[in-house]
Amino acid sequence: MPELVFFSGTMDCGKSTLALQIEHNRSARGLEGMIFARDDRAGAGKLSSRLGLVTEAIEVADELDFYAHLVDHLSQGGRADYVIVDEAQFLAPEQIDQLARVVDDLGLDVFAFGITTDFRTKLFPGSQRLVELADRIEVLQVEALCWCGARATHNARTVGGHMVVEGAQVVVGDVNQAPDEVGYEVLCRRHHRRRMTAAAAHASALSPDVLPLDGDTVGTLERS
Numbered sequence: 001m002p003e004l005v006f007f008s009g010t011m012d013c014g015k016s017t018l019a020l021q022i023e024h025n026r027s028a029r030g031l032e033g034m035i036f037a038r039d040d041r042a043g044a045g046k047l048s049s050r051l052g053l054v055t056e057a058i059e060v061a062d063e064l065d066f067y068a069h070l071v072d073h074l075s076q077g078g079r080a081d082y083v084i085v086d087e088a089q090f091l092a093p094e095q096i097d098q099l100a101r102v103v104d105d106l107g108l109d110v111f112a113f114g115i116t117t118d119f120r121t122k123l124f125p126g127s128q129r130l131v132e133l134a135d136r137i138e139v140l141q142v143e144a145l146c147w148c149g150a151r152a153t154h155n156a157r158t159v160g161g162h163m164v165v166e167g168a169q170v171v172v173g174d175v176n177q178a179p180d181e182v183g184y185e186v187l188c189r190r191h192h193r194r195r196m197t198a199a200a201a202h203a204s205a206l207s208p209d210v211l212p213l214d215g216d217t218v219g220t221l222e223r224s
């Protein structure tokens with residue numbers, strides 16, 4: 001049975017890498033995929049991974065109708081055996097409905113990759129619709145880690161090196177940015193709630209107002 005699968009995780013956990021691997025494995029067996037992405041950091045019409053791999057993709061515009069696009073392509077004699085969509089959090093909910101229709105009415109597997117929540121811990125509308133409609137949600141196995149070593153579950157945005165919780169939902173960017181740029185950092189929920197990025201934790205550890213605590217004591221205090 002064809003499926004709509006939502007591969008989800010924080011930023012920097014390997015989603016685009018997995019998308020490229022799925023594409024590689026299927027095309028190596030003679031299958032042909034239609035690959036889409038939206039606002040990839042490498043630029044329009046690209047699907048790129050931090051491991052350095054990149055492939056051409058169809059840039060998803062606001063007005064793109066996935067179902068109509070696939071029907072047009074197939075009816076003109078084109079081939080498509082499966083569909084890959086990266087940065088799916090940026091899609092409109094209606095576009096996710098169109099992807100579900102591609103699965104149900106055209107019989108194609110659709111693999112969508114994206115982050116679930118934004119820097120305020122709120123669902124992206126496209127991700128919300130994916131959670132509502134997907135046959136399967138796969139959380140990536142290679143976990144990104146918070147600076148404290150716990151599994152990172154949330155995405156923080158930093159402006160001028162400080163974590164912010166207000167601003168536009170969509171700002172294309174990356175982790176490990178220079179402090180003067182808008183950047184992102186993955187954190188565990190505890191440190192996201194406390195707005196404690198790696199830089200903030202480092203600064204407070206160096207502050208003369210703070211007693212020098214070892215890691216165990218910090219952990220005990222945090223749990224209390």
Ligand SMILES: Nc1ncnc2c1ncn2[C@@H]1O[C@H](COP(=O)(O)OP(=O)(O)O)[C@@H](O)[C@H]1O
Nearest residue numbers: 010011012013014015016017018049050051142
């Ligand atoms: N130099 C490196 N060596 C090994 N793995 C790396 C390196 N740089 C990045 N990675 C891996 O790539 C992952 C990010 O992959 P990517 O597909 O770009 O993530 P996502 O699409 O989820 O944001 C990192 O979590 C890490 O596992």
Ligand SMILES: Cc1cn([C@H]2C[C@H](O)[C@@H](COP(=O)(O)O)O2)c(=O)[nH]c1=O
Nearest residue numbers: 011012115118119155169170171172173
């Ligand atoms: C948290 C968050 C992220 N974004 C942007 C930043 C990146 O361009 C992408 C995520 O890409 P990745 O391949 O998963 O690293 O989303 C955003 O616009 N708003 C946010 O709140």
